[in-house]
Amino acid sequence: MKKIFFIPLIIVLTFLYTSCKKDSSNQGELLIDSWSKLYVASDTSFNVNLTFNTDGTFTWEMIDVVSNHSNSGGEYTATETDFTLTVDPDCDGIGKYAYTLDGDQLTVYAKRKRPFVG
8 A cells, every 4th residue: 555655656746846847948038028228338329129039049139320330140048047149240259148137127237247238
């Protein structure tokens, strides 16, 4: 009788453990959307749309026309707290950022924790 009870208990515990684990493919899914922001650089500021797509790509679309700045895009990976931008032909290297979401407000920080957008 104890064996019969033990097997269902293991099945239930296994189900609870696997259903509570975070699915890495869903981490950062709240980031998927189009975000409009005023981007402030050292020499200028302009409005942009930053869009994270479900296929792991992003687009950086200029709303304002600014010399020496253009639309861009590439690939990204994300967790619940960070994202990394890669394969962007307009940028050298990899961009690593932390982010927070507060309702519909996205705030992005360079990994050195200085506000980047937001």
